[in-house]
Amino acid sequence: MDLKVVILPYESAHYTIVLDQSVAKKLDLRPNDRVRVVSRSHEVIATVTIAKEFPSDSIGIYLNVSRILQVNEGEIVQVEPTEPPRSLNVIRKKLARGKITFEEAKQLMQDIVGGVLSEVEIAALVTAIHFQGMSIDEAYNLTVAMVETGRRLSLNRPTILDKHSLGGVPGDKTSLLVVPIIASLGFTIPKTSSRAITSPAGTADRMEAIAPVNLSIEEMTRVIEKTNGCIVWGGALNLAPADDIIIRVEYPLGIDPFFVPSILAKKLAVGSTHVVLDVPTGRGTKARTLEEARRISYDFIELGSMLGIKIQAVSTYAEEPVGYAVGPALEAREALQALSSLKPLDLVDKAVSLAGTLLEMVGIQNGYEIAFEALRTGKAEKKFRQIIEAQGGNPEVKPEDIPLGDKTLTIYSEEDGFVYFIDNPTIALVGKMAGAPIDKGAGVLLHVKIGDRVKPGDPLFTVYSYSSAKLQAVERLLETSKAVGIGKIAGRKMLLEKVSFTPSRPLLER
Known part of the structure; x- marks a missing residue:
């Protein structure tokens, strides 16, 4: 079916197009079915979103899809239903506790990079691997497949x-x-x-x-x-680009089996x-x-x-x-x-x-x-x-040439003793609440380390921000969260252990 392009001024999470419900009915399509969209010089496989009262002679194309098809508003493209990607069978196989071969891994990564798989389908793969783990051979197959579906740096140097x-x-x-x-x-x-x-x-x-x-x-x-x-x-750099897409799916799930x-x-x-x-x-x-x-x-x-x-x-x-x-x-x-x-x-x-x-x-x-x-x-x-x-x-x-936030909040010791802990998660959260990393000049500057002696009134750390409101939020957080503990001394050293190991091909369990 020939349809007129309507450019939707947004980026979609994966390759998605919009069709009127009457057009979807003619093509026997349901939400999240796939279609092949063909322009004069390019084509893409995309998932379908169905809308009410969308122009029945048109197709809605998001910006990322329009760039691939190299089409402008009003141009004509051809739309036809297509079979589900073969990599779905690989995901089903993994869900059934099967092992992923190299050819299957390559198909997976090609479809991930090509926007053929939806985030829901990638999430199914991520979840299966999280709970089942992967063998060392599967890990090898997936790693090489990730590399082969992206660019590589060629330096022609023997040691890197x-x-x-x-x-x-x-x-x-x-x-x-x-x-x-x-x-x-x-x-x-x-x-x-x-x-x-x-x-x-x-x-x-x-x-x-x-x-x-x-x-x-x-x-x-x-x-x-x-x-x-x-x-x-x-x-x-487009190095192993499938990895970046997988990470985007892993993050909201709070898991990273890859x-x-x-x-x-x-x-x-x-x-x-x-x-x-x-x-x-x-x-x-x-x-x-x-x-x-x-x-x-x-x-x-x-x-x-x-x-x-x-x-x-x-x-x-x-x-x-x-x-x-x-x-x-x-x-x-x-x-x-x-x-x-x-x-x-x-x-x-x-x-x-x-x-x-x-x-x-x-x-x-x-x-x-x-x-x-x-x-x-x-x-x-x-x-x-x-x-x-x-x-x-x-x-x-x-x-000193590197600019910092012009608003500051300094936290002082109320006790006499030694710093015995600095809570990493709290310090990180304070830095983010102050505006980092989007605001480059925001963050936390510690004045003490574990083992340091402090007296009441000594500064413990200073928070930098460009926003007074953000510093007020930090101050409220610190009323209930302790970032620095004062008490007995605690020693430390930076290098704990070098890990030596003779490979014996165990399973990668995550």
């Missing part, structure tokens, strides 16, 4: 280093130190990073307070060729040969204990070995924020300060530990000492400023 954190710790800006340390020592490290989803800042948000991060693959390649490293937002294939697909897509995996260990993280950290690490190491990626997992201390700053601009400032002053000590220790581990993975002895020397001599800072310039930022930027 990378670092990834499982997250869960506010203020973890270590990538902004690890990347320039490694790049300054002559190694290649293309860091693709995420934006914050549930935290006050992701690595891309932190870097964006200093330099542009929305680079194309071609621009990213030029930066790496010039400096050996980069810190860019992965969402603009997280091992998801992470390693991104690493495989940039050609990583050696990866240090930071597994923060403590309350509020994926690994609350060292035993959980080991179990997660084994899954990554096992799948990495099948993909040809050497992985060293490192369990790291996660009972308080890393450094003192939480929020994009505050963290960017602190990273710049750490590169020149070697403080705060916990941030420097963690970054140097991770960088040193990477160096030892490629045969460099005394990796920690060599990484620390790159910081001490200023080599890492010089390299970071080269990366900033190559990505389009100001290489002369000073910490």
Whole structure:
């Protein structure tokens, strides 16, 4: 049936079109049935939404669908019913506890990227894997399929280093130190990073307070060729794009059964040969204990070995924020300060530990000492400023040049004693309520760490925001939530354990 295009000025969650109920009846279509829409040069499979009193000679097309079809208002397209996608059979198979083959995994990822599967159908797949787990072979199939349905970074370099954190710790800006340390020592490290989803800042948000991060693959390649490293937002690169769609479905469900294939697909897509995996260990993280950290690490190491990626997992201390700053601009400032002053000590220790581990993975002895020397001599800072310039930022930027919110709220101690806990979830929530990460200058600046001695009237932390109303909401929250506890002393160290493992092909259970 030929229908006239009506452009709907909205984006749809997946490929969706709108038909009048009379047209749907003629084509024997029901809500969420699929149709093939063909323009002069392109076609798309879309799901149907049925409307009352929509023009019977027209089809409503959302902006994302119109871009694919390359059609304008009033043009004619052909609409015809089509069979359900073959990948639905794969989802049904998984629901029935079957195993996903490589060809089935590839069909799944093609249909996810192509917008053929609805979010409800993807949610069924996610839920099935969450409750049933996946075998190591399924994890391999899904990882490779994710990579093959997107673009890949081709650097033609034999050794490519990378670092990834499982997250869960506010203020973890270590990538902004690890990347320039490694790049300054002559190694290649293309860091693709995420934006914050549930935290006050992701690595891309932190870097964006200093330099542009929305680079194309071609621009990213030029930066790496010039400096050996980069810190860019992965969402603009079309690397393993199915992963981004799956994450969007996982988030409201509060589950992430794909997280091992998801992470390693991104690493495989940039050609990583050696990866240090930071597994923060403590309350509020994926690994609350060292035993959980080991179990997660084994899954990554096992799948990495099948993909040809050497992985060293490192369990790291996660009972308080890393450094003192939480929020994009505050963290960017602190990273710049750490590169020149070697403080705060916990941030420097963690970054140097991770960088040193990477160096030892490629045969460099005394990796920690060599990484620390790159910081001490200023080599890492010089390299970071080269990366900033190559990505389009100001290489002369000073910490104080990065703007912060002009409204502040400082919380003071009412007790005499030692700081014995800092509640990560509360600090993260305060940062988000202040406006981070959307407002780059919003966040939390701690004045104390666990073990510090305080007296009544000493400042514990300051909240930055651009909004007085948001600070008032923070103040109300802190009336009932304790972010910093004062009592007995509590010691700490940043590097808890290196996880060693000989792959034996266990199941990935999530």
